[in-house]
Amino acid sequence: MEVTGHTRGPASIRDVAAAAGVSYQTVSRVINAHPSVRPATRERVLAAVEELGFRRSATALALARGRSRTVTVLTADTTHYGYASILRGVEEAARAAAYSVGVGVLESADEATVAAEVRRAADVGGGLVVIAYDPAGVRALEAVPAGLPVVGVVETPASPPADDRPWVWTDDREAAYRATRHLLSLGHETVHYVAIPSDTRPASARIAGRRQALTEADAPQPPPVQGGWGPAGGYAAGLKLAGDPSVTAILCGNDDLALGVLRALHEAGRPVPGEVSVAGFDDAPHSAYLTPSLTTVRLDFTGLGRAAFALLHGALEESAPITPHPVSAPELVVRETSGRPGPTDGG
Amino acid sequence: MEVTGHTRGPASIRDVAAAAGVSYQTVSRVINAHPSVRPATRERVLAAVEELGFRRSATALALARGRSRTVTVLTADTTHYGYASILRGVEEAARAAAYSVGVGVLESADEATVAAEVRRAADVGGGLVVIAYDPAGVRALEAVPAGLPVVGVVETPASPPADDRPWVWTDDREAAYRATRHLLSLGHETVHYVAIPSDTRPASARIAGRRQALTEADAPQPPPVQGGWGPAGGYAAGLKLAGDPSVTAILCGNDDLALGVLRALHEAGRPVPGEVSVAGFDDAPHSAYLTPSLTTVRLDFTGLGRAAFALLHGALEESAPITPHPVSAPELVVRETSGRPGPTDGG
DNA sequence: ACCGCGGGTGTGACCGGTCACCTCCATGCG
DNA sequence: CGCATGGAGGTGACCGGTCACACCCGCGGT
Numbered sequence: 001m002e003v004t005g006h007t008r009g010p011a012s013i014r015d016v017a018a019a020a021g022v023s024y025q026t027v028s029r030v031i032n033a034h035p036s037v038r039p040a041t042r043e044r045v046l047a048a049v050e051e052l053g054f055r056r057s058a059t060a061l062a063l064a065r066g067r068s069r070t071v072t073v074l075t076a077d078t079t080h081y082g083y084a085s086i087l088r089g090v091e092e093a094a095r096a097a098a099y100s101v102g103v104g105v106l107e108s109a110d111e112a113t114v115a116a117e118v119r120r121a122a123d124v125g126g127g128l129v130v131i132a133y134d135p136a137g138v139r140a141l142e143a144v145p146a147g148l149p150v151v152g153v154v155e156t157p158a159s160p161p162a163d164d165r166p167w168v169w170t171d172d173r174e175a176a177y178r179a180t181r182h183l184l185s186l187g188h189e190t191v192h193y194v195a196i197p198s199d200t201r202p203a204s205a206r207i208a209g210r211r212q213a214l215t216e217a218d219a220p221q222p223p224p225v226q227g228g229w230g231p232a233g234g235y236a237a238g239l240k241l242a243g244d245p246s247v248t249a250i251l252c253g254n255d256d257l258a259l260g261v262l263r264a265l266h267e268a269g270r271p272v273p274g275e276v277s278v279a280g281f282d283d284a285p286h287s288a289y290l291t292p293s294l295t296t297v298r299l300d301f302t303g304l305g306r307a308a309f310a311l312l313h314g315a316l317e318e319s320a321p322i323t324p325h326p327v328s329a330p331e332l333v334v335r336e337t338s339g340r341p342g343p344t345d346g347g
Numbered sequence: 348m349e350v351t352g353h354t355r356g357p358a359s360i361r362d363v364a365a366a367a368g369v370s371y372q373t374v375s376r377v378i379n380a381h382p383s384v385r386p387a388t389r390e391r392v393l394a395a396v397e398e399l400g401f402r403r404s405a406t407a408l409a410l411a412r413g414r415s416r417t418v419t420v421l422t423a424d425t426t427h428y429g430y431a432s433i434l435r436g437v438e439e440a441a442r443a444a445a446y447s448v449g450v451g452v453l454e455s456a457d458e459a460t461v462a463a464e465v466r467r468a469a470d471v472g473g474g475l476v477v478i479a480y481d482p483a484g485v486r487a488l489e490a491v492p493a494g495l496p497v498v499g500v501v502e503t504p505a506s507p508p509a510d511d512r513p514w515v516w517t518d519d520r521e522a523a524y525r526a527t528r529h530l531l532s533l534g535h536e537t538v539h540y541v542a543i544p545s546d547t548r549p550a551s552a553r554i555a556g557r558r559q560a561l562t563e564a565d566a567p568q569p570p571p572v573q574g575g576w577g578p579a580g581g582y583a584a585g586l587k588l589a590g591d592p593s594v595t596a597i598l599c600g601n602d603d604l605a606l607g608v609l610r611a612l613h614e615a616g617r618p619v620p621g622e623v624s625v626a627g628f629d630d631a632p633h634s635a636y637l638t639p640s641l642t643t644v645r646l647d648f649t650g651l652g653r654a655a656f657a658l659l660h661g662a663l664e665e666s667a668p669i670t671p672h673p674v675s676a677p678e679l680v681v682r683e684t685s686g687r688p689g690p691t692d693g694g
Numbered sequence: 695a696c697c698g699c700g701g702g703t704g705t706g707a708c709c710g711g712t713c714a715c716c717t718c719c720a721t722g723c724g
Numbered sequence: 725c726g727c728a729t730g731g732a733g734g735t736g737a738c739c740g741g742t743c744a745c746a747c748c749c750g751c752g753g754t
Contacts (some may be wrong), residue, residue, distance in 0.1 A: 005728075009413075011740065012739085012740050013740070014740080014741095015492075019413045019515050019740095022703080023703065023704045023705080024704090024740090024741085025704060025705080025742090026703060026704080027701070027703085028742070028743095029702095029703090030503045031741095032742090035701090036700090036701050036702055036703090037701095037703090038701085038702065038703095041702080043721090050452075055466065055469075055470055057410075057470070057692050057739090057740055057741065058470040058471050058472070058474075059406055059410045059415060059471070059739090059740080059741090060410055060739070060740035060741040060742090061711050061740085061741060061742085062406045062709095062741095063404075063406045063407055063708095063710065063711085063739090063740080063741070063742090064412050064708080064709055064740075064741045064742040064743085065709085065741085065742070066356075066709070068406060070449075070477045072447075077435075078425070078432075078434050078435045078438065079428065079432055079435060079632070081426065084426045084431050085424050085426055085452070088424075088425045088426060088452060091425065091450055091451070091452045092452065092454075093602045095451070095452070095467075095695070097462075098467075100419075100449050100451075100467070100468075100470075100471055101449060101450055101451075102417075102447050102449050102450070103438055103448055103450055104442070104447075104448075105435060105438045105439065106441070107439075107442075117442075118444075119570055120447070121447075122402070122418075123402055123404070123405040123447075124406070124447055125405070125406055127406075134647075146675050157492075167483060169423070180690065185591070190669075192570045192735080194751070199436070218414070230632055231632060231633050231635070231636040232632075232636075235636060246478075246708095254697090256632070256633060259636045259637070261635040262634050262636075262638065263638055263640075266638045278379070285426070285577055285578060285603070286423075286603060286606050286633065287578075288578070289578040289579075289581075289582060289609075289610040290606070290608045290610070291609065291610055291613045291638065291732085295611075357704095359709085359710050359711080359712080360710070360711065361711095369733075369734090370733065370734050370735080371710090371711085371734090372712090372735080373732085373734080375711070375712070375713095375735060376732095376733085377734050379712090381733090383730085383732055383733080384731095384732070384733080385732065386731090388732080403710085403711075404709090404710055404711065406709090406710080406711090407708085407709070407710035407711040407712090407739090407754070408711060408712085409709080409711095409739095410709090410712095410738095410740065410741085411710075411711045411713085411739055412711085412712070412739085438701070452739070489703040512696095520731085536737060598741050624753090626740080
């Protein structure tokens, strides 16, 4: 009725300008809260905005400004609890800052594929959060071209990151240290370790934390067992360890691994925590409800995601001073899978 | 050396054109594989593309074409296994089609918040996949403005969806039917049900499937117990059911719920499957490794995600005929939590 | 009365692509 | 030989915003 000649599709600032009887630039000023617009004019423009249901196109904004209010999270798996939590943290912070978040899954760790994925993510503009706990993620982080804002979510690094390529991490060295000490304090001679893939690096923070605890206690240092990411890998590793009667305490790189280990111990007839104690990392939601419930170290993945976004936000805009690391410290959660070692010579 | 005056930042088609000694339009033609470009010219352009590291800007493309090769997944939780798998399926299919995928988390089911989230997602253009298993998702699906391409991921609907607003689903009616029949066939008198929030609707497909199985077997029909989404809710529901000695079989709306129920039964001293049988939905990765391992119905969430994308892709472009539902049928996976009912009158 | 100044607006170019349309030239055919 | 045809390529406008700049006007100072 009152709308006569405006174009099909969503209204643009030109449409709004026409409706309000001003120039498109004035509309732009109103949208951006520029001070020098007369109140009466502002009112008219806002009324037109309301009436036409105008929404400023994110695409056009990105093109004109050169950056895109978008962060893309590159991850090897959306399904894994830790990764999914990081994604949630990023999304949460991004939403609060009116950013959009994209996801790219690194299907394989193959160099070319990863590089292609990084390029794709770069095409949309904005920043990148790379979850670099695993080989695919590490590759991706390396493949990010210079000049593209990126934050890596990594294990506790040995040396601080370069300024132009910040990292974010939880103190998993400390986490491993505490979990190991907890198990030792119960009376176990040593603590075996089932590793997630990233822990194969000799510099792995978790391995270092465990080593420190073992060293301080003058305990033997059995080499880590490779477990992969999921329960299946933990199960396989668990079967190996279950066969060795000297094994009484097992620390696992994550809760899923621990679950597999628990199953393997069960099948091998080694009661938990009667004979063997088990602890995990992450405190996934189901860990508290397992039978027996899982002793684990809670890691603040959501906070990690938020921190990653904050850093990126700081790099993309000249606001929000780069908040260092408002990530909660790891917290040991003692549950039923850890206890004093029982007599193992009996069976 | 050879590059003299081209602009800072990523190269544009104008830069490439200058380097190759052609017009920007020719570059555009080469990029888009337009036939009428002489091979020699094409070669020159491609060489320039290579040399300058040209990548076509997704933003500019979106602006010029009017649509943005992006799909945004709206979900209430990135952490939940089923949701995360759907996201992965969407991402997988999207990547194959050179689309980007965004995520929006519906933090609350509050109408205004959800509407705002939908608008935000709409701002980036492209299509929407809304995971509408829960109240927040259902609200979001309703709040999507007409004209915006959207696909809902829903429970088996009572009536087929409208053409312009397609849905995608697994046959969870059949899934519930099969799981219930399985439990009945073991000799249980009836099957109790711990529901996920969406199942409160009287028209819920899962509830209908279970009802049908119970009806066919002339079994009593105890009302569903509300469980929520996570293990905590399952635990609470499980405690209630555990107190009733007549309860010998419990079907749960998802594996996390089942986990909580198992824990509650354990604490109540009711052995599984000795006294009570339990089954879940989803077949989450850890379910096979629980002790006892969980009988469940595997649902093809990833396929669901891929199907959702395919539908959206069909709506966004005039290609890829709308493949109806290449989603795998639910598959009953019988494990250790289900067995014949034992003597319950003893304790 | 003249100038400078600053608030309130409008105009043109630009971001990096695409699309519609035009030109130029080498053919083929009547 | 003249002309329609189609391949190869170029030009201008446009998508929906932003930015740099010019304009107009009222005001205060001299």
